[in-house]
Amino acid sequence: MLTRRHVAGAFAALGLLILPAIAQDWKAKYPELTLAVIPTENASGTMDRYAPLTAYLSKQVGVPVKLRVANDYAAVIEGQRAGNIHIAFYGPASFSRAVMTGVKVEPIVNQKHENGASGYHSVIYVRADSPYKTIDDLKGRNLALVDPNSTSGNQAPRFFLAKAGYDVDKVFGKTVYAGSHENAVLALVQGTADAAANLWNSETDTMITRMIPKGMLKKPDGSSMSQGDFRIVFKSDFLPEGPFAVLASLPDDLKAKIRQAFIDLPKADKAAFDRLSDGKDLDFTPVTLKDFQPIMEMLKFNDEQRRKS
Known part of the structure; x- marks a missing residue:
């Protein structure tokens, strides 16, 4: 005899077969x-x-x-x-x-x-052997940004410098988008920019510390550069x-x-x-x-x- 319990059991078994199939439908x-x-x-x-x-x-x-x-x-x-x-x-x-x-x-x-911290800061670097120690010192000089949609490499410097009374496009003689954080640092190292915007996670985790082990940062004599070869002249507030x-x-x-x-x-x-x-x-x-x-x-x-x- 077919009872309510049998019917319920049949539907439950059918459900066990259907649910996995439904769950995998997205694979198609x-x-x-x-x-x-x-x-x-x-x-x-x-x-x-x-x-x-x-x-x-x-x-x-x-x-x-x-x-x-x-x-x-x-x-x-x-x-x-x-x-x-x-x-x-x-x-x-x-x-x-x-x-x-x-x-x-x-x-x-x-x-x-x-x-x-689940966040970081935007910084502007200059070469440590340069005369630049403040944003005022960089008036009329060249700044390497990263990308229009980069936080640390464009949006944050513009925002926080504006809050401090500086218009990036007026302070600097020329601003260029390097395309990546690495390229912005390289523009500074190679002398095509006097300053470069970039990310800064911690004292031991920056774009510079990541590039050094790759052998990407060299002095004119061929020796490797270190974090000490760069100076920070601007640091933003905390960014998520x-x-x-x-x-x-x-x-x-x-x-x-x-x-x-x-x-x-x-x-x-x-x-x-x-x-x-x-x-x-x-x-x-x-x-x-x-x-x-x-x-x-x-x-x-x-x-x-x-x-x-």
Whole structure:
């Protein structure tokens, strides 16, 4: 005799078969995912730094995750707008610009540095052997910025210097966008710029400390440069670290898999996590849109200043 218990049991068994199938439906639409990264360093350096992460994500998520090295910050923003980039690593300003221009993205985590802070500072460097010790000393000189959408390499210097009474475009004789943080430092080293804007995580974790082991910073006599060969003449207030973010349009179960993979990364694959920062970062910190509201206000201020000039 067919009883209510038998019917309930049959439906329960059917549900067990259907649920896993539903949970995997997204694989038909997303047989492959793309991770894109803003260009803080050269293309080969970016590939080396993020390849272990993409291998880890491929394993954890269950579909291949391919790395895309973007030519500039805008390429990451527009790639996510078009839906071609499913996961992205942004700076805080480029992420905020994406949100402000209508890109539907959700931040997941950002990195906690060795000093325990999930953020960093913008600095302006000069050569230590130069006569420049203040922003006033640099009036009429050349400044290497990074990218229009770079936080430490453009937006933060403009914002905080304006608050201190300096208009970047009027103080400096010439400003150029170098394209990456490494290129901005190289412009300073090679003498094509008198100052360079860049990121500063801690005393032992800067773009300079990351470039030195690669042999990228040399004095005219061929000897290696050190952090002491550079002087900071400007340092911004604290900035939240940029996030890893996913398209909001991805299926919820896929977003959950990606989010959990990032949260687990520091312990599940410490080598891949350490590669992201040369072993300098401690962990990931969960973030939300609210964490980047101060950066959005900074961008609005800079946009207004640009319209006035």
